[in-house]
């Protein structure tokens with residue numbers, strides 16, 4: 001048996017995205033780093049972000065009812081950290097980080113040009129979880145840098161070209177992804193075939 005050390009109840013989960021959530025308008029956009037983000041539903045696609053009550057981002061999302069989730073490339077980890085330690089109440093984070101706000105196609109909130117993957121969302125629900133507010137957003141549109149489109153992969157996205165920044169909560173470290181290991185909903189068939197006695201049958 002592997003020796004385990006118990007860490008107690010902690011808000012630790014990894015890896016997670018280190019996303020840049022944009023809020024506000026093209027004229028006055030804001031950015032905040034958000035690691036508590038995940039998919040919640042598929043039809044229609046829904047994601048959720050969890051925000052502390054004090055964030056300007058929460059105020060702006062409540063006001064405009066839209067936000068965008070932008071996945072930065074690993075190389076932008078310094079800018080991402082800055083957006084997570086500075087409030088839009090004090091600074092224009094787009095300007096400070098030399099990020100370019102460009103119009104979304106479905107929402108008035110900008111997306112970040114320097115982020116290769118962008119998701120436009122409309123607020124559909126809000127949930128209070130102690131000091132946090134979880135915002136559920138319906139995904140209205142998704143954008144990916146054209147040079148990260150790979151005609152050979154089934155879903156058309158080359159993750160290595162996107163090179164998304166990833167994060168580990170609690171130990172507070174930024175990482176980049178490694179290499180592809182396999183295709184999901186596929187490689188597990190090897191075990192399914194073995195346990196069901198169909199070993200050697202085509203996948």
Ligand SMILES: Cc1cc2nc3c(=O)[nH]c(=O)nc-3n(C[C@H](O)[C@H](O)[C@H](O)COP(=O)(O)O)c2cc1C
Nearest residue numbers: 032033034035036051052055056057084086087088
């Ligand atoms: C790596 C990282 C992840 C973060 N994740 C979250 C998060 O999931 N939710 C949250 O409310 N704040 C999170 N923060 C803190 C906010 O990004 C930070 O308070 C920011 O200044 C808020 O900006 P605003 O006031 O302009 O909205 C994170 C910060 C860092 C550095």
